[in-house]
Amino acid sequence: xxxxxxxxxxxxxxxxxxxxxxxxxxxxxxxxxxxxxxxxxxxxxxxxxxxxxxxxxxxxxxxxxxxxxxxxxxxxxxxxxxxxxxxxxxxxxxxxxxxxxxxxxxxxxxxxxxxxxxxxxxxxxxxxxxxxxxxxxxxxxxxxxxxxxxxxxxxxxxxxxxxxxxxxxxxxxxxxxxxxxxxxxxxxxxxxxxxxxxxxxxxxxxxxxxxxx
Amino acid sequence: xxxxxxxxxxxxxxxxxxxxxxxxxxxxxxxxxxxxxxxxxxxxxxxxxxxxxxxxxxxxxxxxxxxxxxxxxxxxxxxxxxxxxxxxxxxxxxxxxxxxxxxxxxxxxxxxxxxxxxxxxxxxxxxxxxxxxxxxxxxxxxxxxxxxxxxxxxxxxxxxxxxxxxxxxxxxxxxxxxxxxxxxxxxxxxxxxxxxxxxxxxxxxxxxxxxxxxxxxxxxxxxxxxxxxxxxxxxxxxxxxxxxxxxxxxxxx
Numbered sequence: 001x002x003x004x005x006x007x008x009x010x011x012x013x014x015x016x017x018x019x020x021x022x023x024x025x026x027x028x029x030x031x032x033x034x035x036x037x038x039x040x041x042x043x044x045x046x047x048x049x050x051x052x053x054x055x056x057x058x059x060x061x062x063x064x065x066x067x068x069x070x071x072x073x074x075x076x077x078x079x080x081x082x083x084x085x086x087x088x089x090x091x092x093x094x095x096x097x098x099x100x101x102x103x104x105x106x107x108x109x110x111x112x113x114x115x116x117x118x119x120x121x122x123x124x125x126x127x128x129x130x131x132x133x134x135x136x137x138x139x140x141x142x143x144x145x146x147x148x149x150x151x152x153x154x155x156x157x158x159x160x161x162x163x164x165x166x167x168x169x170x171x172x173x174x175x176x177x178x179x180x181x182x183x184x185x186x187x188x189x190x191x192x193x194x195x196x197x198x199x200x201x202x203x204x205x206x207x208x209x210x211x212x213x
Numbered sequence: 214x215x216x217x218x219x220x221x222x223x224x225x226x227x228x229x230x231x232x233x234x235x236x237x238x239x240x241x242x243x244x245x246x247x248x249x250x251x252x253x254x255x256x257x258x259x260x261x262x263x264x265x266x267x268x269x270x271x272x273x274x275x276x277x278x279x280x281x282x283x284x285x286x287x288x289x290x291x292x293x294x295x296x297x298x299x300x301x302x303x304x305x306x307x308x309x310x311x312x313x314x315x316x317x318x319x320x321x322x323x324x325x326x327x328x329x330x331x332x333x334x335x336x337x338x339x340x341x342x343x344x345x346x347x348x349x350x351x352x353x354x355x356x357x358x359x360x361x362x363x364x365x366x367x368x369x370x371x372x373x374x375x376x377x378x379x380x381x382x383x384x385x386x387x388x389x390x391x392x393x394x395x396x397x398x399x400x401x402x403x404x405x406x407x408x409x410x411x412x413x414x415x416x417x418x419x420x421x422x423x424x425x426x427x428x429x430x431x432x433x434x435x436x437x438x439x440x441x442x443x444x445x446x447x448x449x450x451x452x453x454x455x456x457x458x459x460x461x462x463x464x465x466x
Contacts, residue, residue, distance in 0.1 A: 126338045145466075195289060
């Protein structure tokens, strides 16, 4: 492994709390750069896709800047690794029904929907706060963390558990849902590692330092 | 839902301050906080951080945002910021400089349309209503402006039922800065009125004050702004005593 760590590109499409992710990446000893430029993104080896807000609005902003093409070039052609956080994780999937519905980047199969009605009948939605996440066996992201670890969530939409080619981490809020996934060079967390104290820093370090096979 | 231990940093005209019944005492700036209190280390024992700008003077807004940005660069928990949010742009710039939520105070009573707009734009979970409260027998009164302005408490309920406030930060007017213990009666009275998480603040002088308050069923979070008693070893000790008492907090290694 080279001593020179590649810079981490934090994808900026105008929606997301970029500052905390930047701070966490730097805290872990990596150089970070924030970019919404298609070429910079397509040539990056490590990408983080953040996001807070509405799924269709985010896709619209991403397409307007041709960031979708940049991400696909990097992830599919260059085999760069990417981690989506919160809405960023959702954007990596095929589809979300939020605000009338919108296709996603389609990098990982799966769809995102609002928490089920029976959840909303008994629990407040959005789901906010620290909740415990069950790690899948053999996970790169959760390496060195206990089988159940607390992470910080803020979301109303979630990816339902089901058949997936990816390794799925799960959490329960009235129902079980996907708290994180990993498949080759594609990673995602519904929770915010950059807001989850040392648990989140460990997980981010695992992502940044992971070797691709 | 797990409960939360919160630290509040009060900012006034370039410096962090201690507040005692709304009389403030200058403590130091962000560098001072780092060198004297090793704040980043102390922050490993909290679930959330709140920064409130009590300058009451827009010319300090920019410095407050810079301070926010510096503080959050070493603190990996959700951060709420507020004080002097008068426009959507004020709120947007706090988000831009690292806040995950914003606190609204006078706007609740003077500009509820702004609060609704903020909630629609940034999400209900990102808007925290922050007021000072005084218990009067089995009733309570709501105040702004450092306890000088009585406000209609009904307005809080209206905004909550419209889905415009995600939680309430209640600071005890009588206990503020006294270190004599928190006033659980406030949350008890309010609990019947509002269906959002309640953060209780004001009066914590030692770990057991926070422990006694957080153990109450209607209190979701406790906050202290008491730098002298809590930053340093105080937050670690408090967290330990809360966990040992059986109240569920998030755990990290």
